[in-house]
Amino acid sequence: MTISTLWMGDGGQKLSLPTLIFITTSALTIFASTFVYWKNPVLMLASIILAAYPLGKINPQLHSEIFVQADTQHLSSTIAIFKTLLLIGAPLGNTLFLTIVNLLSPTKSWLF
Structure with missing residues (x-):
């Protein structure tokens, strides 16, 4: 990347x-x-x-x-919200993935 x-x-x-x-x-x-x-x-x-x-x-x-x-007055807050959403997405995705792994299997979690 x-x-x-x-x-x-x-x-x-x-x-x-x-x-x-x-x-x-x-x-x-x-x-x-x-x-x-x-x-x-x-x-x-x-x-x-x-x-x-x-x-x-x-x-x-x-x-x-x-x-x-974005409007120039709201540019920094827009970028901050965007980055916050990206940072929240990774742990939520990991939690969902690992929950499926623990409940079912790694193969089924990758299929999901």
Whole structure:
């Protein structure tokens, strides 16, 4: 993700935000399928790299959209709320994932 964010001359910044989100979601779906069905470590690594690259492009585009759309008087509070929601999402996702793992199985949690 860091390399993707720092590398500006690759053409990835020309992709739209929905396209980048689609690529990331598709790569994570491939990763989950590989984890559940094929258990191929090379394919898992490739899908994680494929998911991480557009994630590095999404963050700057999302911030630029916030800068363009938000009112100048509310810009800092808008960014703070956005970052707070992102920080809250990770523990909630982990809690949900680990609850399913403990109740059912790791395979079923990846399917979910």
